[in-house]
Amino acid sequence: MGMPLTGMTLKNLFRKPATKMYPLQAPQYSSRSKGHVTNIIEDCILCGICEKRCPTHAITVDKAAESWTIDNFNCIQCLSCVRACPKKCLVMEPEYTKAATSKSTQTVTKPALSEAEQAAKAAREQEKQERIAAALAKKAAKQVAEADTANE
Ligand code: SF4
Ligand code: SF4
Missing domain, CATH: 1.20.5 (Single alpha-helices involved in coiled-coils or other helix-helix interfaces)
Structure with a gap:
């Protein structure tokens, strides 16, 4: 039992580390990673379906202000909004929301x-x-x- 363990230890001494130097080294996301939802606001018709479908109330649609807001810290990446959007303007981007000390929201507004x-x-x-x-x-x-x- 002692020998294989010694061999493994010696091998690992000369191997490259399995971990990455995050955040100095940028993470590589798979294209299928469920990171965060973004809206191609030019195509959005502010119908509010995504807001109604979101189980965690992470989305707010303001028709009067022509804006769409998401709280990525409340999003559970379920894809309900992406699937329900009639204009297909919601996209699940692979990058995860960056860690932060307080919650924040992101708002996009329709261009004038x-x-x-x-x-x-x-x-x-x-x-x-x-x-x-x-x-x-x-x-x-x-x-x-x-x-x-x-x-x-
Ligand atoms: S469902 Fe799509 S078109 Fe409707 S408000 Fe949401 S993002 Fe805009
Ligand atoms: S992916 Fe799910 S939880 Fe996240 S905003 Fe869309 S509906 Fe809400």
Whole structure:
């Protein structure tokens, strides 16, 4: 029993250390590591589905401020938000959240629209309102016609 142990000890004396000099030596993450969630905010429609699906309430969506916030210290890397996002703009990055002495959140805000984009958005909204008004008018006319038929 003594000999194999001595051999092992001697071998390990001349081997490279198994541990890394973290943080001096940057860690290598596998591409499948579940590190932290990020949002490609340009594609996000602020629908709030990710916020509702998150079991630890790590995500906050603020429609008025057009912002998306995550508390990576509350995230348990379950991927529910990534799977549920209808725009596929949430990404599980392989790097782990850096250790810190206090919790913090990360917020991303939708970039300001150019004048042309604002005009296009306003035109889309007006078109939408007109479609809704037309549908309501059609429904009301149908109800009046049905009431007239019933009274005959
Ligand atoms: S589910 Fe996707 S599109 Fe909806 S708010 Fe979350 S990140 Fe944005
Ligand atoms: S991965 Fe899971 S815990 Fe983390 S933010 Fe998404 S839904 Fe929440």
